[in-house]
Amino acid sequence: MESFSLEPTQKTPKLFFDPSNGAFEISGRSIPENSIEFYRPLLNWLDEYIKSPNKKTELKIMLEYFNTSSSKCLVEIFRRLQKIHQDGEQLHIEWHYEEEDDDILESGQDFKEIMKLPIEMVRIDTDY
Template sequence: MESISIEGTPKTPTVEFNSNNGKIEIKGRSIPENSIEFYKPLVDWLDEYAASPKENTEVNIQLEYFNTSSSKCILDVFKKLEVIHKDGHSVNINWFFEEDDEDMLEAGEDYQSIIKIPFKMIEIEEE
């Protein structure tokens, strides 16, 4: 299957979904008015990937901002990953947040409490 590579814009994140090495990255700002339109191809890709995932899937989420409609879509992405994890494959989510950004840490913890996948909270220095 093909990998997905999308360059970020002021309202949408940089996306790298790599089917060859099982590395999944969403980075930047996710504040589009219509998040479903943006995330649907990503969720569909994960559906296909779930059929024959890599032994280890590493997920890196590093968001500066995300709006509420994205928050629901990001949960949909995590739910697809949860299925892969439940099927006995290794999935690890790294949730990056800037130092002192308690809101972003809390957002990660919210997902961690909903989704049954190992989460790692990683603090990064401000750019």
Template sequence: MDTLIIEGTSKTPKVIFDAEKGELLLEGRSIPENSLEFYIPLMEWLDTYSQEVKTDTIVHMKLEYFNTSSSKCILDFFRKLETISNRGNKISINWYFEEDDEDMMEAGEDYDAIVGLPFAIIEQKEA
């Protein structure tokens, strides 16, 4: 299965989904004009991945900011991961937020409360 790589822009996050390593990364800002259009290829990749999961999966969410329409897509993304987990595959989420960014910390806590996956909420010191 091919690794999905999408270069980040000022409006869309960098995406690296590596099936062999079982590591999924979303990093940057998620404020695309059309969130569905951006997230559909990620969901399609996840559908294929769900049929071929070979290892534990770690998801690294390093988002600086996301808009309301992205938040729905992110929830749908987590729900798909939850389905994969319910089939007996181990999935964990690392939700990163920058020091003093309470909004992003709370967003991670909100997703943690909604989705039945183990979340680690990780504070990163600003460089």
């Protein structure tokens, strides 16, 4: 299975999903014109990945901002990863947030509570 990757733009995040080592990343801003169309290829890719996942899958989410329609797509990503978790494979999700960004932190906590997934909140120290 090939990796899935997209470079970031002003409105779309970087997507990097490497099935060989189970290392996945979503980072940047997610405010595409049509979130469903933007994320559909990734969701289709994940449908294939969950059929034969790596023994350990790790997703790092480092979003500085995302809109409501993107949050619905994140739920769909989490639903697919939930299948891996329920099947007993190792799954680890890191939700990165800047220490002053309560909105992103609360969103991550909400996803963790709603989806019942192993999501670790990782604070990014903004003091340089």
